[in-house]
Amino acid sequence: MKALPHVDVVIVGAGWTGLLTAKELGSRTSLSIVVLERGAAHSPTEYANGMDELEHSIHFRMMQDLSLETVTIRHSTNDRAYPVRQHGSFLPGTGVGGAGEHWSAVFPRFLPDAFELYSRTVEKYGAARLPEDHALRDWGVTYDALEPYYMRAENLLGISGKAGNIRGEKIAGGNIFEGWRSAEYPTPPTKVPYFSELFRQAVNSLGHHPYPVPAATTSTLYTNPDGITRPGCTYCGFCETFGCMIGAKSQPTNTLLPIINKRKNVSIRTGATVLRIVHDSSLNRGKSRGVTYVDSNGQEFFQPAELIFLASWTLNNTRLLLLSKIGEAYDPITGRGTVGRNLTHQVMLTAATAFFEKPLNRFMGSGATGIMFNDFDGDVFDHTNLPFLRGGAFRGVSARSLPIGECDVLPKSVKAMWGSEWKKAVLHYYDRTGRITFIGDHLAYKSNYLDLDPTYKDHWGDPLLRLTIDWRDNERKMAEFATQKAVEIAHAMGAKEINPGVPLTHYDASRYQSSHVQGGAIMGTSPDHSVVNPYLQHWQTPNLFILGASSFPQNAAANPTPTILAQALRTADAIVDRYLKNPTALV
């Protein structure tokens, strides 16, 4: 192994959080910073030449190379785990920009009470209402503390939308259920395609409160506070699983990288797969000394550093802690240990598929172009007489409309699977089909967790991460409720036929749901039950910070990226303002 010259900061992963931290620390300090990224850089022409559904949405060209490294999944500790051999329920990114290159760019904030989920729920409904086996936690940070950072993130990315609550004043046409905002969105809402307009009218007629989806597919030419200018979205429809060919969708490579590239104190090394965090093993006052990585030629390096950031997505953050033996691995039987606990995904489902008489022109759109409403989100509605806690948002968006993936979505009345009858249905329904999507809370449970797989190994011989995860009645009943509401909406939209959503039974590792996976290195107010403090700083190893949704104690229904970015900005501020002057525990 070759030892490299010492640097001040090493960042593992060049996705949203890694590059945001590199930009913040790189432009506000003179620290020497190295970002290690296992994947490749992206070339400027790649995205325009890549508007190809087969390569991107079917063969997942931009995602993690599973032939090298994957995870295993099982439903319970009594089951055996199977490797994810081809991409399924979530899509980990790779390369510079990470999953931030091919995301849908939906950009909602979390509801304020999500950050105090445990105490607010107990306060309102009593501890007896909490599900058996739950592992719900407060975050240790409040919405009020994060609000300025949400605003900064929205201004950085140029989010398009319509505010529904500016400093407590409710505004019609926006999301009146959202937490208070210090200002309007930086850019106006995106345009509304036909399907989304039908959705808005139906939702209105049912007495709910529709509003434009907050979108990082920016609606108009926008210059952010760093002086980065991006064009407006052209609604080409090649959005989720694609990089944006014109840079209208905010991505780490078009929003952060231009600033980073100007800084001589920051360098990005691609093809660098981090194997371990090197640390002193004393349990309570640990110190990380750097990381080891292997480059694309198979050569191993030790990169010493003073300050280390894990920014390698939820699952890899946790896996690196487990492989490096930093902290105590969580044991679901005894409840001891913290690393790996509180694994959550998200209740993301097509709650109803609606088939219309008239064509929808659904090839036009973006991942975040459309209408949503939150009347059944969080605790916005009363749960006293409902068989579940929390809820979620409903969206009517013209996304995921490319033909290979969508042409086979047909009404239940079509029984044929091939042949003339099936073909005619494909031809008729392809442009007459719309999805009403529900995005709901996945609560945390003691027996949904992460550890190292005893059987399967990666390309370098290290154990894969094992996910033990299944739905409980709270998720199943929430999904059932969402399906009933979505069918009502589809009727009000004038759908000729409706397929209700498929009921949630057991966690389906083969069906894409969302790439919103949380937990494993959760934040909290005490090292007894969390891995990092509210500044995402490791409790026992103060020069190690762990960024991203690995810190979320539980899923909070809405898409996680805004909160991830707000937290990373808060951490960067704490480091620049406090930690660098006194490099010790921030709490």
Next chain:
Amino acid sequence: MHCNVRRREFLTISAASLGGLLSYSLDGKICRFAAEHKPIRIPLRFFSKTEALIVSAAVSRIFPSDDSGPGAREAGVAIYIDRQLAGPYGRDRYRYTQPPFENAPPEFGYQGQATPREIYRDGLKSLTGFHLLPPERQDTALHQIASTHFFALLRRHTIEGMFADPIHGGNAGMIGWQLIGFPGPRMNNSDDIDKHYGEGFRPKPAGLAEVTGSTIRPSEDE
């Protein structure tokens, strides 16, 4: 060097099915073919000629040419599948292929060891002589294998070959896109997205090579 060169085989299809000769169709209307039947010979990369004829016949029953318009035969779906199987997908370049391989419930996805190439080679044995059968007996033969993994792949690849960008060898003349009213990678819909409510808006389709004006090298050509 010479020992690995396979005897070169070809699939012969009519020129009309390779595009440029279709009139543009509006949504729901049938494509009209120009009357030209000059045969074109396409070199095969993976299939033998007999295998290609069987696959071409089978995908034509899955997505047939009928009174609703042309189908998988005209779109060149067999050529698409041949190229995919010859390329990295066919040899499982993208999949995690470390043992042990275990039987798993369907919600864990395909857990088998066989690559797409192996699944086809094996599956095609169950369709010997298929291309020589009359259509009704072809349908019976497909019904008999409808629950196999091979058939699931064949069906999925038929959809891909109908609707993937023409650079991949299928969707010739953008037949598939014309049939369903999809324009391909259209760069700018700004002026149209909030118009045409309730009526089909059908811009003339164009493939990626035409839209970008560049030569796109698909991954199966690597």
